[in-house]
Amino acid sequence: MWPRLVLLDRDGVINADSPNYILSIEDFQPLPGSIEAIARLSTNAIDVAVCTNQSAVGRGFLSPDTLNAIHTEFTNQINRAGGQLVGIYACPHSPDAQCNCRKPAPGLCRQALLDRHVLPSDALFIGDSQRDLAAAAAAGIPAWLVRTGNGASIEATQPAHQPVFDDLASAVDALLAIELASEIVTGKFGTGTNNG
Numbered sequence: 001m002w003p004r005l006v007l008l009d010r011d012g013v014i015n016a017d018s019p020n021y022i023l024s025i026e027d028f029q030p031l032p033g034s035i036e037a038i039a040r041l042s043t044n045a046i047d048v049a050v051c052t053n054q055s056a057v058g059r060g061f062l063s064p065d066t067l068n069a070i071h072t073e074f075t076n077q078i079n080r081a082g083g084q085l086v087g088i089y090a091c092p093h094s095p096d097a098q099c100n101c102r103k104p105a106p107g108l109c110r111q112a113l114l115d116r117h118v119l120p121s122d123a124l125f126i127g128d129s130q131r132d133l134a135a136a137a138a139a140g141i142p143a144w145l146v147r148t149g150n151g152a153s154i155e156a157t158q159p160a161h162q163p164v165f166d167d168l169a170s171a172v173d174a175l176l177a178i179e180l181a182s183e184i185v186t187g188k189f190g191t192g193t194n195n196g
């Protein structure tokens with residue numbers, strides 16, 4: 001079944017983005033339905049990881065400890081909804097660090113693929129920004145765009161080269177509909193057999 005692994009951008013996809021960065025647990029405000037959407041992926045046996053640029057660390061606005069605290073709270077919210085994350089990959093570097101993990105570089109995506117032993121074609125990236133789409137493309141991963149965060153302006157200024165959805169919840173709805181359809185086509189659905 002496809003995909004085995006869904007990689008999500010964080011700000012503007014899972015939680016409301018802010019031009020002033022997300023600097024505290026209080027700043028982390030999930031978008032409607034996003035936490036539940038991640039849980040739906042988990043309960044459908046699709047691994048979920050987050051690949052996020054957090055340059056506020058490298059810029060000196062956010063301590064690594066506070067970023068970890070935000071991600072602990074985020075993880076707890078996912079777990080309470082019945083889901084789980086297999087990883088949170090965060091680039092802490094400022095843009096001038098020229099690292100290979102800050103999107104649009106593919107480092108975060110490639111690390112997630114390596115850790116999960118997943119081929120690029122068996123993964124899907126869902127993001128709201130051009131640099132998400134570019135990072136996914138550089139790693140060979142198909143990408144979907146959501147209209148939350150920067151997504152609506154990306155869609156308006158560029159021809160769509162990828163599927164576009166209103167938000168993460170509707171993207172996950174579409175993804176799980178594809179999964180169900182493929183199970184019907186392959187005969188796995190409702191046959192009473194299970195060949196894994």
Ligand SMILES: [Mg+2]
Nearest residue numbers: 009011012128
């Ligand atoms: Mg974003």
Ligand SMILES: [Zn+2]
Nearest residue numbers: 091099101102
């Ligand atoms: Zn980096």
